[in-house]
Amino acid sequence: MKPSILEADVLKDVKAAKPTLWINPNLDRWKAGDPDRPFSAEDVVDAGANWRRFAPLLARIFPELEVTDGIIESPLTEVPGARRELGYDTPDHGRLLVKADHDLPVAGSIKARGGIYEVFMFAEALARKTGLLTPDEALTALADDRMKSAFSAYTIAVGSTGNLGLSVGIAAKALGFQVVVHMSVDAKPWKVDRLTRIGATVVQHDTDYTSAVEAARDQADSDEKIYFVDDEQSKLLFLGYSAATLRLAAQLEEQEIPVDSDHPLFLYLPCGIGGAPGGITFGAKSIFGDNVHCFFVEPVQSPCALVQLMSRAARTVSVYEFGLTNKTEADGMAVASFSKFLAGTIGPMVSGVLTVNDDDLFRWLYILDECEGMRVEPSGTSGCAGPNVLTNTPMGRNYVSLQGLQGKMKNATHVIWTTGGRFVPDDQYRTFRERGRSIALASV
Numbered sequence: 001m002k003p004s005i006l007e008a009d010v011l012k013d014v015k016a017a018k019p020t021l022w023i024n025p026n027l028d029r030w031k032a033g034d035p036d037r038p039f040s041a042e043d044v045v046d047a048g049a050n051w052r053r054f055a056p057l058l059a060r061i062f063p064e065l066e067v068t069d070g071i072i073e074s075p076l077t078e079v080p081g082a083r084r085e086l087g088y089d090t091p092d093h094g095r096l097l098v099k100a101d102h103d104l105p106v107a108g109s110i111k112a113r114g115g116i117y118e119v120f121m122f123a124e125a126l127a128r129k130t131g132l133l134t135p136d137e138a139l140t141a142l143a144d145d146r147m148k149s150a151f152s153a154y155t156i157a158v159g160s161t162g163n164l165g166l167s168v169g170i171a172a173k174a175l176g177f178q179v180v181v182h183m184s185v186d187a188k189p190w191k192v193d194r195l196t197r198i199g200a201t202v203v204q205h206d207t208d209y210t211s212a213v214e215a216a217r218d219q220a221d222s223d224e225k226i227y228f229v230d231d232e233q234s235k236l237l238f239l240g241y242s243a244a245t246l247r248l249a250a251q252l253e254e255q256e257i258p259v260d261s262d263h264p265l266f267l268y269l270p271c272g273i274g275g276a277p278g279g280i281t282f283g284a285k286s287i288f289g290d291n292v293h294c295f296f297v298e299p300v301q302s303p304c305a306l307v308q309l310m311s312r313a314a315r316t317v318s319v320y321e322f323g324l325t326n327k328t329e330a331d332g333m334a335v336a337s338f339s340k341f342l343a344g345t346i347g348p349m350v351s352g353v354l355t356v357n358d359d360d361l362f363r364w365l366y367i368l369d370e371c372e373g374m375r376v377e378p379s380g381t382s383g384c385a386g387p388n389v390l391t392n393t394p395m396g397r398n399y400v401s402l403q404g405l406q407g408k409m410k411n412a413t414h415v416i417w418t419t420g421g422r423f424v425p426d427d428q429y430r431t432f433r434e435r436g437r438s439i440a441l442a443s444v
């Protein structure tokens, strides 16, 4: 793709903390079977198969999964009310759907897909290596008391802004592991409380996410009984997230929604360190190739993917270098430096990065609740920006024309991936909703 003529303007917006869209001039065409890539399409399919293998075990451990036979999944739904309220009720916008990961069972956010997957993969590998699980035993044996007492000699550690900590903590505690979660300063107190209640040790840092992860990594390095879930560079997390796209593809097919060169698919993916949106981007590309267009969404004060990818630097770039604060109510996305591993792996697959301001997150939270009865936390609503930016701004139209999509946008499917919310306590949620309501009413 030709370099975007608007990149200098985007940089001005970034520095001024104004919502913007950066189009990735280094977007590559999808090449199936690229030998330089650390993952293949088969890895995504294998991750899907692993989730299915774990399903009976998950149903045994988490009673809420009995109704779905152990499958952790969210609906893909049309949102007619929100669509009208967001101003997307025109043919120009094509279809609008929400992939409702805000309502994922067990851990209540998209981070369940990576966190639970990695913990269960580790538990299985450990049980096999130590001979606790024999080749002819079913995986459901991992929930036996003898396993729990063996696992209790090991600690699973993680650094998190909150939701990864919750998903790793819930999964690891359920299997009997000790858990230490290093939380960044941004973590919401209710996430800390919930983890403490299930018996995890929470270390609260008064520093940002990057420092919390470093502290967790250092502690794990010093002890071979500590397994560290590395949000910045874990391949297992990445693959756990990526499997979501197999289900997305099946849901689109069930709803007879085509994705092909005449029917582009747009995904709007909230981005923190980049693992969740990165895994999903990779999975989606491996299924839909160039017919899917993946956009990351970040807070105006924490656009770490944007500055990293735009700089094209080999070193890690931080939002602080651009005069930004990394302060946002979107706790899950309060990350100052993007993962280097992800920049190299999925950088060339990301169509662009949008930034959004906090007030809009709350306004969308209110709209999704009022119109669709969806309970989404602020971080999880950011994808709502996508269809408007792609359709109605000069940068968005620039992308549409560079991709040769003019005339096809009425056939497009836009998927807003809502990523967290199910477990936000009522009083906290009411405050969010009230703030969103005031902002929404002030803007009419």
Ligand SMILES: Cc1ncc(COP(=O)(O)O)c(C=O)c1O
Residues within 6 Å of the ligand: 109, 110, 111, 161, 162, 163, 164, 270, 271, 272, 273, 274, 275, 276, 277, 331, 332, 333, 377, 379, 380, 419, 420, 421
């Ligand atoms: C609700 C929510 N959405 C999105 C993200 C972003 O995921 P990642 O940090 O893997 O980019 C997070 C991260 O914690 C989150 O909590």
